[in-house]
Amino acid sequence: MTSQTASRAVVIYSGGMDSYTVLHRALREGHEVHALSFHYGQRHARELDVASEVCQSLGVAHQVVDIRAIHGLIGASALTDATQQMPRADYAEDNMKATVVPNRNMILLSLAIGHAVNLEAEICYYGAHGGDHAIYPDCRPEFVERMNDVAAIANYTPVEIRAPYLHASKDDILAEGLQMGLDYANSWTCYLGEALACGECGSCRERLQAFASQGLVDPLPYHMQSSRTREV
């Protein structure tokens, strides 16, 4: 850490494994990190508790912003509405569209950029990655590029959006995090947010696949114990 030259950075930190890795990467790059989590009515609000615990143990500034008031505006998805069935499928499959929240990342990034301007931070990190590209338009490289174009001029001071894993797979992210010595028991992934991870939603599947690719067993407890090691 080079505290003398540290610039401030906002990290959008959901509590999931991608943003957990991004958080540590931003810290290792020497930034004074301000983590930001959003309560948008996700069924897996459990990830927010995990995020708070991690920030507390790292001594990182952390704000959780309750934006549930926007629900009436953007409608429900399977992520936020417990009456909808959570698709049990891989991310690339069409029925994963049930998990799309309208304009989600533009909303979250615009709030994070406002936070950055307020803090005089120059950078805003978020954890989009390659595995998201098929189903989420707001995780694709052209989205990040165009958001950067507007973030450069929307305020008196420019803010740079960094998505360090934009072209990485979940496997790559896990591999990098393990190299950094991260313990992924401190992250939460399952979209259902129950006491045990389901092992079947798109998010669990991708996570399990990443651990399998490293020849490792995920340290999280799963509802179906067989999930931890199953071939996905």
Add this chain to the structure above:
Amino acid sequence: MTSQTASRAVVIYSGGMDSYTVLHRALREGHEVHALSFHYGQRHARELDVASEVCQSLGVAHQVVDIRAIHGLIGASALTDATQQMPRADYAEDNMKATVVPNRNMILLSLAIGHAVNLEAEICYYGAHGGDHAIYPDCRPEFVERMNDVAAIANYTPVEIRAPYLHASKDDILAEGLQMGLDYANSWTCYLGEALACGECGSCRERLQAFASQGLVDPLPYHMQSSRTREV
């Protein structure tokens, strides 16, 4: 109105005279209009009451979204913090920067775009105009252009941002509204939001100047009665 061919449009409608005119323009263009107002902690929340009354009398769908939870995130400006002094100056002057809310229009547009996607609306109107350019970066043509670039690809369906008065002055907007037969007693402008308009904040000054340019007296009641006709 051509209800058979009407496409849906979201109008960001603050209750001020610009968005009041935009609202009517969108209606005259034949859209099924969904008006959207934000309670972001503005001292002039009175404008929201005016907005509700107007929509009710027009039979236009209207939602007011309370986004005050984001306050801790983006900090206070003279617009939202009653302990700060409201600048009594013209818009182009430097001390009007006290009214800048970090990343305000990117935040509001991103929520409006989410609303549009949810409603299957293709267009999102907002009332940026030429008089805002000097002080608010997020009212300038390049901001609208770049927001449009990202709004085109952030979701499965593109949303077009329209700012019909982007190159117009307040005078031009008033002139067009008067031609449409609008009664500007149904709009609220003053940043202070007291029972009577102050006549001295940047927003009042610009409004009074527009009425003066038309050789008219503003129908709103002012704290300083002389304001209504004074040369600004």
